[in-house]
Amino acid sequence: MKLDSKVPPGPLEQKWERRIRDGRLISPANKRRYEIIVAGAGLAGASAAAALSEQGYQVKAFCYHDSPRRAHSIAAQGGINAAKNYQGDGDSVWRLFYDTVKGGDFRSREANVYRLAEVSMKIIDHCVALGVPFAREYGGLLANRSFGGALVSRTFYTRGQTGQQLLLAAYSSLMKEVARGNVKLLPNHEVLDLVVIDGRARGVVARNLITGEIRRDAADAVILATGGYSNVYYLSTSGRASNATAIWRAYRRGAGFANPSFVQIHPTCIPPLGDYQSKLTLMSESLRNDGRIWVPKKPGDKRPPNEIPEEERDYYLERIYPAYGNLTPRDLASRAAKRVCDDGRGVGPNGLGVYLDFSDAIRRLGVQTIKDRYGNLFDMYREITGENAYETPMRIYPAVHYTIGGLWVDYDLMSTIPGLFVLGEANFSDHGANRLGASALMQGLADGYFILPSTIAGYLADIPHDSRPPTDAPEFAEAEEQVRNRLRKLLSIQGRRTVRDFHARLGKILWEHCGMSRNRSGLEKALQAVAALREEFWQDARVPGDEESLNQSLEDAARVADFLELGELIARDALTREESCGCHFREEYQAEGEGLRNDEKFAHVAVWEFQEDGKTPARHEEPLRYEFVKMAARNYK
């Protein structure tokens, strides 16, 4: 597997400009002759489909939701970063770049991150033009707030519903292009395989989720913007339908999978409540602007929070990381929470929780200000827990939230399969080993509105626009046959256990051995346990119904079957990375409770290449060279 990052030469600040300047162009008349498939219509996919169509390409946009407006991006709460420096607090492209590289524990590609910081400003301009009602100050200019891992205020937001407003804006620009007749929209369609012909991505096989009909579509290039795979852990903050199938099928067709074990565990989620639970709910990190995190100093202290005097509380983030305090990056904050709970100082019914306390902020700013800033989050908390966080501290606990790993892409966002591009959470780019808050929305929109539409011409210019294969090519037939066989096989198991039961067990294995804290023997156990569970699944799962109509059980089963393969790769990746970095904490590599990186051996992206079923995938490395910043131990103290 060749891993050429294709980063342009020259000074950091000139690389992106240079790529655009030296990039190939396609004439407007010819653009119309290219057809591009975009799978996924979240922030990354909808923005890409809209921007490609605006440029004149023909686009087919697939999503499994009944409308693009429902993609999981809609749930993002806190905000989106941009280096606008509207607050005049010393922000700059360089600082956003540096914060992101440092936050990612020096495991990302410098040039990509710098470009992201540069493009961030245009995103805000465009979103305002599209009608995103960002929060404003009384003077009418845009307001900002702070997020973890930064000492400046660079986060733009629309109350606690930033993802919603950004997605609705991207959806509206997509609909504008659908109305123009340039984008063909295929909602309720799930892409189940990628078609590769002569080494190039040439199309997809998809299933109409309402009628069960399987269709083939050919294209000049295929874009996957299908989101993250947090749901491999069963309980996560993702929408229930989020899944890995599109990228997993592409991996099986030859796309490299980078850093699969880099999974972000978010420190501020509502603690798990019971076995019946179907998902976990995030409480936006923006709450850490005003909330203070603490636990009792004494283990097993069962007094209600208001009865625990100040001197018997441990504001552990402020104590351990005085410079960043409650705004310490996510990976560190989550591990610190786990540690105090492991010490027996956790709060709540099952001891899995820490307090997030607003009483100081309410005293300082008044209830109304807190309501204005976080009202909907407090409401949500009350609905779920029945508790009033204006009066008693919230209880929070870490939960799986975001997958930093994903399909490997080069500087142009192209995977190891020529013609297959990957955007948004589905790719591995930009966040290294830990993503900073409010940076996923930024990355998704940067990829979709600005980066891909500039880089894709470089690929398309090399292939004649009339070379789209017919959909009766043998590769299409083979892919469709595989898809059909797989669905039939799932329906024919007729075992005793439900798909959900397997999914929950898979989640438990991964959470226990491949979650916030990992070690060799646990990971070895996980490898075996996942393989055994997969075997059991194919013998004992029960999937009701047929494949010729709407069948939600079948949809789930196919997704879980892929998770059962991906879970093993996650454990394998975690096992082979013998260092701690960012979210990946290996107990064997630490000093004084902080993870120890091994830059000599592991300053690289690990990229996995599928071999065949039953064979261990091959591990490749893309070395990471830091030319412009110095790799240092992260310090938030």
Next chain:
Amino acid sequence: MIRRKKRGGRDAGTPLGLFRLMKVRLKVWRQEGPNKPGRFETYETPELNPNMSFLEMLDAVNEELIRQGKEPIAFAHDCREGICGTCGITINGQPHGPGKGSATCQIYMRKFRDGETITLEPFRAKAFPVIKDLIVDRSALDRIILRGGFISVRAGSAPDANTIPIPKRTADLAMEAAQCIGCGACAAACPNASAMLFVGAKASHLGLLPQGQPERFSRAAAMAEQMEEEGFGACRAYGACEEACPKEIKLEVISRLNRDFTLALLKGEL
């Protein structure tokens, strides 16, 4: 990990960790496919924790059905936190069920009595044909947006974001309207099956902002026209939509839409 108590009566407001298990009986609309006849079927739920969400209750019922070799109840859902607009069940005659400002996925079992019979139906409106059981086709809402629920700017062509200051109040009002999750409960609740609250929300959101002015009148007119073409009824100001709306979108958005619609007529933009 959670202290269980014996089964008993209603337990609203009990803090987490202390509760009594409950059971309910469901009367559920079952319909195999779009043009098939439908009927109600009754199911007893297994024992439930009152802190379960309504959809988690349905998950539990479906697990049982699958184990018994029966067809699970089809219902739409995704985010399960009231923001994607995918869910939508008419519970005891109310779209999204009891509780103001909540989508179906934000309803918790503690809202119901132990032993209660709960009726579940799909969102009913002429423009929302049933696909299966509790799932309806709401693509009509997308087709309304297609007629102008956007601002026509190309990526990369916008001026600096702070070029046009927007009064905080205007931005706040626009945001209130922009919160619509496109669930369709307004139309399902309306005796006339009108989607005016949905259309008004989008017209208000964009029509209030300076960026939305150039297309303001044509947008309002075209979306309202499409609404009619989709088979939604006209607004008779019953106000049932506002009651049902999980995002508490206000009737004002309809007045704004009507005003813009009239102006569009006057300006000849219709």
